[in-house]
Amino acid sequence: QKEVEQNSGPLSVPEGAIASLNCTYSDRGSQSFFWYRQYSGKSPELIMSIYSNGDKEDGRFTAQLNKASQYVSLLIRDSQPSDSATYLCAVNREADTGRRALTFGSGTRLQVQP
Amino acid sequence: ETGVTQTPRHLVMGMTNKKSLKCEQHLGHNAMYWYKQSAKKPLELMFVYSLEERVENNSVPSRFSPECPNSSHLFLHLHTLQPEDSALYLCASSQDLRPGRDYGYTFGSGTRLTVV
Numbered sequence: 019q020k021e022v023e024q025n026s027g028p029l030s031v032p033e034g035a036i037a038s039l040n041c042t043y044s045d046r047g048s049q050s051f052f053w054y055r056q057y058s059g060k061s062p063e064l065i066m067s068i069y070s071n072g073d074k075e076d077g078r079f080t081a082q083l084n085k086a087s088q089y090v091s092l093l094i095r096d097s098q099p100s101d102s103a104t105y106l107c108a109v110n111r112e113a114d115t116g117r118r119a120l121t122f123g124s125g126t127r128l129q130v131q132p
Numbered sequence: 133e134t135g136v137t138q139t140p141r142h143l144v145m146g147m148t149n150k151k152s153l154k155c156e157q158h159l160g161h162n163a164m165y166w167y168k169q170s171a172k173k174p175l176e177l178m179f180v181y182s183l184e185e186r187v188e189n190n191s192v193p194s195r196f197s198p199e200c201p202n203s204s205h206l207f208l209h210l211h212t213l214q215p216e217d218s219a220l221y222l223c224a225s226s227q228d229l230r231p232g233r234d235y236g237y238t239f240g241s242g243t244r245l246t247v248v
Contacts, residue, residue: 052236052237061240062175062222062237063239119165120177121177122174122175124174
């Protein structure tokens with residue numbers, strides 16, 4: 019089982035729609051969760067972090083976390099063509115001497131159609 | 133300069149060559165990382181340094197040799213690589229490794245490595 023799983027996509031949505039990106043993780047000890055956006059040929063950039071169950075909103079982005087289901091998602095409202103990129107989910111387990119760095123999923127490619 | 137700077141941006145090397153990748157961070161962070169990104173695969177953690185001390189080596193072949201002379205600089209020395217080592221090599225930094233929050237990574241632009 020992969021530590022962090024994402025559907026590779028592409029996820030295609032029309033401009034102005036809500037894009038929903040999902041991620042599941044295997045390590046119940048994971049405590050910090052991050053969403054990165056990576057444009058083609060570029061490096062990942064951090065867009066959201068979440069640590070507590072529930073929703074966290076930042077502009078057009080909403081991260082949702084459900085630790086019981088080991089599930090984290092990212093909603094993008096009013097999707098724009100400039101949102102077209104690969105979105106990487108990453109998890110971090112704290113207070114564990116064996117694993118101190120982020121583990122990434124393969125990413126979901128989002129295409130926003132004008 | 134600001135952020136995390138990686139050089140070179142592109143590198144083509146033969147299997148018998150020796151080359152080095154350089155990473156420099158201007159953020160005052162205490163932890164630095166090397167990741168490998170291959171097509172269709174997740175980012176793979178290679179090395180973790182905290183305050184210049186290597187704290188994790190994720191079973192990386194010895195043909196990759198990291199060096200961290202201070203908290204701002206990180207190198208990846210390459211020798212006798214294989215074609216399957218061709219990938220994007222990303223350097224990242226974070227504030228700290230201690231348990232806490234908001235320790236998201238800042239990535240450099242990466243080095244696109246091609247081994248021929």
